[in-house]
Amino acid sequence: MVEETPLKINDIDRNAVEEALKLKGGDKAYAVSVLKWPPLQRRVQEAENLLREALAMGLDEAYLVADEGLLGADQAATAKAIAAVVKKVGADLVLAAEASIDNYTGEVPPRVAAELGWPLLTYVREMKAEGGKVVAKRDLEDSVEVVEVQPPAVISVTREINQPRIPTLLAIRAAMKKPVNKLGLAELGLGPEPRAELAELRPVVIQRKRVIIKDGTPEEKADKLLQYLRQEGVI
Amino acid sequence: MKALVVYPNKEALYAASTIGEYAALAVGDAELKAAEGAPVVYLIKGDPRDLGLRASAVLQTAKEYDVIVMPSHKDSKTLGGYVAQRLGAPFATDVVSIKPEGGKLTVERYVFGNKAVAVLRLSVPAVLSIAPGKFMGEPPRAQSKVVELSPQAAQLFRISGVEPKASGGVKIEEAEIIVSAGRGFKKKEDLALAFDLAKAFGGQVGCSRPIAADLKWLSEDHWVGLSGHKVRPKLYLAIGISGQPQHIAGILDSRIIAAINSDPSAPIFQYADYGVVEDLYKIVPILIKKVGELRR
Secondary structure, three states: OHHHOOOOOOHHHHHHHHHHHHHOOOOOOEEEEEOOOOOHHHHHHHHHHHHHHHHHHOOOEEEEEOOHHHOOEOHHHHHHHHHHHHHHHOOOEEEEEOOOOOOOOOOHHHHHHHHHOOOEEEEEEEEEEEOOEEEEEEEOOOEEEEEEEOOOEEEEEOHHHOOOOOOOHHHHHHHOOOOEEEEOOHHHOOOOOOEOOEEEEEEOOOOOOOEEEOOOOHHHHHHHHHHHHHHHOOO | OEEEEEOOOHHHHHHHHHHOEEEEEEEOHHHHHHOOOOOEEEEEOOOOOOHHHHHHHHHHHHOOOOEEEEEOOHHHHHHHHHHHHHHOOOEEEEEEEEEEEOOEEEEEEEEOOOOEEEEEEEOOOEEEEEOOOOOOOOOOOOOOEEEEEOOOOOOOOEEEEEEEOOOOOOOHHHOOEEEEEOOOOOOHHHHHHHHHHHHHHOOEEEEOHHHHHHOOOOOHHHEEOOOOEOOOOOEEEEEOOOOOHHHHOOOOOOOEEEEEEOOOOOHHHHHOOEEEEOOHHHHHHHHHHHHHHHHO
16 A cells, blocks of 8 residues: 555645745755655656655755665665765755654654764754854743754754745746756665564554434434433543 | 663653663753662753753663663654664654564554554664553662763753743643534634533643644644644544544544534544534534533
């Protein structure tokens, strides 16, 4: 089933792209993506199309790391590949989503920071560049931390940080001409990585009763619902 | 196997004790107290919010341990990714079960917005963060041996201030009954319906992402979902909530899920025990009255 599921851009990545566009000024801003899902050939095309969406938003150039050695590899490998591209293009700020919305681990940005040996800010909901520093607010569970780092740095952002722009038709056309560079592991000086040790993937069976109350007046429906809830002993 | 608990709390200590011999790492006095009973406690004097300091302390002690165990929260996930990369270790977040097996660690976690369970076999060293409410046992208690550490802090960032979050004074994770409001509510004032019903039930008010994050009608302590709070009440009543995967992921552990929505094709009905197809503006006032009478 996973093989048939189309790829999509992680929603929160759009916020990271938007923030990069705000900060880039006269500099270049790049997209980098590491392909982890088979089958390689078909996914490369799919991923390229998705990267063009980021280019249409306004990024200048994209890098796609695609290699059989990365399919199903663990997140340490993803981080190494991203760090290698960051060094290759000479970026001094890495912006990322706080997490991907499928698995929500949020572990790649900290891994990239560790790999590069750079300062790290995660869960940033507000940021600005100020005299060579980045001043930001980290959105934690019960508090907001006001923090600063001196780039180079890795920063992961939340959905609340901005409203990502919708590219114009003109920008979408222009994006077709922007470069999408495809690289394998060897070109980044990396070797194949051990696979993540996924022993089994099983669907979560929804064990809900799914009783639908749709007939009768609102009054009757309310009675019915309360009757069920009493039977369950929850009220 | 040997486990090291970072950000010690009872659940993480218990989870670690099921793996084998264990120790805790505490930054500051509050964590030292939380780690009480662990056979060994490494104590670092300093700011518990300083992730650079904590990362250095973990890296200094980690060689002696096979597994690092933490509760799941934003700082532990940040720390976990960082130290895992340094240790060349896998990092599994929000695990719901842990089993040491033949020198490896078998863990389970929900993936794809909680649509599937992944069983992972991790080589050690490994870093884990545990899902709340899944490791509820009593850790064995020992007389703790406290070892003070003073690591060289690698600064990750400088903290210049901490602001409390706007709060509605709700601990939604602990609520037994949650009446939760979504985009079906047309204006902020209408949320009074949800509050009145919650009051009648003796419960708390939750909400979906748009209500807290986009419209800001409620403070974020009400927000239920993957990036809000994960809840496990005995009754979760979703009103005017369509049922986006990220919301569903936050309510899976509820005992009974009921939903009210005027749209019969709303995805929430797929995840509910009892679904009522009705306009919330018609049925909620009736429920408020009836529940109030029931409880009198």
